[in-house]
Amino acid sequence: MKTVRRSRLIALLGLFLLPLATFNAQANLLTTQEALQLDNTAAQQVEQWLLRDDVAEQLVELGVDPLLASQRAAAMTPAELAELAERIDELPAGAGVIEVLGITFLVLIVLDLIGVLNIFGR
Amino acid sequence: MLRRLLLAALLISLSACASWRGPGSIDWPEDQPTVSVLEAVPFFPQTDAHCGPAALASALGHAGVDAKPDELADWVFLPERQGTLQAELQSQARQRGLIVYHPPPSLDAVLAEVVAGRPAIVLENQGLPRRPIWHYAVITGFDLDRGVLIQHSGTEESTTLPLHRWQRQWRWAGQWSMVLIKPGELPASDRADAWIRALADFEEQAASQKHAKAVHDSWLATTERWPDQPMSWFGLGNSAAAQGNEDLARNAFRQSLYLAPDHAPSRYNLAQLAARSGDDCRALELIEPLLVNEQLGSRADRLKQQLFSHHAVDCPPR
Numbered sequence: 001m002k003t004v005r006r007s008r009l010i011a012l013l014g015l016f017l018l019p020l021a022t023f024n025a026q027a028n029l030l031t032t033q034e035a036l037q038l039d040n041t042a043a044q045q046v047e048q049w050l051l052r053d054d055v056a057e058q059l060v061e062l063g064v065d066p067l068l069a070s071q072r073a074a075a076m077t078p079a080e081l082a083e084l085a086e087r088i089d090e091l092p093a094g095a096g097v098i099e100v101l102g103i104t105f106l107v108l109i110v111l112d113l114i115g116v117l118n119i120f121g122r
Numbered sequence: 123m124l125r126r127l128l129l130a131a132l133l134i135s136l137s138a139c140a141s142w143r144g145p146g147s148i149d150w151p152e153d154q155p156t157v158s159v160l161e162a163v164p165f166f167p168q169t170d171a172h173c174g175p176a177a178l179a180s181a182l183g184h185a186g187v188d189a190k191p192d193e194l195a196d197w198v199f200l201p202e203r204q205g206t207l208q209a210e211l212q213s214q215a216r217q218r219g220l221i222v223y224h225p226p227p228s229l230d231a232v233l234a235e236v237v238a239g240r241p242a243i244v245l246e247n248q249g250l251p252r253r254p255i256w257h258y259a260v261i262t263g264f265d266l267d268r269g270v271l272i273q274h275s276g277t278e279e280s281t282t283l284p285l286h287r288w289q290r291q292w293r294w295a296g297q298w299s300m301v302l303i304k305p306g307e308l309p310a311s312d313r314a315d316a317w318i319r320a321l322a323d324f325e326e327q328a329a330s331q332k333h334a335k336a337v338h339d340s341w342l343a344t345t346e347r348w349p350d351q352p353m354s355w356f357g358l359g360n361s362a363a364a365q366g367n368e369d370l371a372r373n374a375f376r377q378s379l380y381l382a383p384d385h386a387p388s389r390y391n392l393a394q395l396a397a398r399s400g401d402d403c404r405a406l407e408l409i410e411p412l413l414v415n416e417q418l419g420s421r422a423d424r425l426k427q428q429l430f431s432h433h434a435v436d437c438p439p440r
Contacts, residue, residue, distance in 0.1 A: 028394050028398075028425075029360060029363055029391050029394050029395075030387050030390055030391055030394075030418075030421075031322070031325070031326055031360060032318075032321075032322035032325060032326070032353070032356060032357045032360050033322040033323060033325070033326040033327075034387075035322075035353070035356060035387035036318070036319055036322055036353070038386075038387065038417040038418070039417075059200070061202070062200040062201065062202040062203055063200060063201030063202040064200065064201070065196075068196060068197065072197060072210060072213070072214075075213040075214065075216065075217050075327060076209060076210075076213045076327070077212075077213070077323045077326070077327055079323075080209040080212065080213060083209060084207070084209055088207070091207050091208070091209075092205075092207075092208070092245060092247075092254065092256040092295065092296075093200060093203040093204070093205025093206060093207055093256060094173055094174050094177075094205050094206050094208075094245055094256040094257055094258040095171035095173060095174075095203075095204050095205035095206075095255075095256055095257065
């Protein structure tokens with residue numbers, strides 16, 4: 001939690017430096033992505049900068065190399081960041097087919113069910 | 123007790139199968155082929171829990187982007203979760219130069235992409251609704267006459283499985299799919315809003331000059347296919363401005379304002395372009411109605427201050 005708070009502080013500092021960093025010809029046009037998410041209030045849009053750091057930290061907690069984690073968070077859209085920041089633990093993480101252990105268990109259950117074995121002791 | 127529970131579970135699963143009406147139940151247009159198989163979609167047998175990286179490598183490879191699952195795993199795998207999140211498959215595909223499009227959540231929309239030559243990455247739940255086992259597979263073909271789907275899944279290449287079984291696994295995973303679209307191409311299904319978002323996300327997140335021209339071509343194609351959508355023109359305006367073509371940008375923003383007179387983003391960008399070209403009075407005229415806009419008011423005000431800070435703007439009365 002402490003580290004999250006520190007990252008928020010750094011992100012806030014970053015906000016003050018932002019006008020310097022994004023000074024180029026394109027910066028003053030509203031991008032198409034921004035226009036599509038205008039329903040978010042301005043306050044939520046400021047949050048984007050904090051979200052990115054929060055998500056990076058969560059990725060690190062889930063075992064990602066810290067250097068890669070910030071790049072992975074940087075590659076996400078505001079919508080993806082918001083989703084991960086809010087409920088990364090509930091989101092499906094596609095992994096794999098039923099492992100051997102599971103299949104063995106199923107076979108035992110079926111054998112028990114049709115009366116070949118009696119493992120569950122009735 | 124356990125026996126009774128298991129029997130009940132078995133009966134429930136059987137009845138779920140029985141209620142399915144067969145492959146004829148999908149909404150499939152007459153003029154579409156009932157059999158379609160994508161040849162030579164690269165296959166990478168999954169190792170450990172790396173179905174995400176393997177599926178992504180397949181779809182990328184088919185789109186002409188070489189990537190190995192082991193290398194992709196560094197970018198999409200979560201060791202503590204032993205799996206891959208959808209968001210990271212999406213962001214990583216964009217980073218590799220492809221637009222991530224989600225077909226509408228229906229079987230026919232996914233199969234239409236396959237017919238258009240794009241394998242679809244799908245999320246499946248191979249467990250139960252309350253005890254999910256999440257898995258990614260790549261759909262590479264189908265045969266509606268036989269009622270089967272063909273996919274690369276796990277360690278199996280071009281494996282065939284009954285559509286009804288797959289549809290259940292897919293439904294239990296929220297009917298999520300994604301296809302990778304090369305810049306300049308358009309999706310098969312007619313869903314402008316999802317496509318415009320996909321393209322805008324690619325434009326912003328892939329952030330590379332290498333793709334700027336192709337993104338611009340994509341927006342041009344988008345306005346041709348969906349000329350009634352204000353956001354098609356808004357997107358074209360931005361990509362034209364990024365290409366340095368301010369005349370086209372202005373015309374595109376005007377077109378979107380013509381279609382939707384209240385389109386605040388178009389008005390705002392037109393004002394910015396006017397200010398950029400030194401036409402301060404025109405910029406002020408455009409920005410005035412936006413000052414009370416809930417979302418763009420503060421930006422509009424900033425532009426106004428900026429215009430007045432240059433010099434005292436003295437505009438003729440309209």
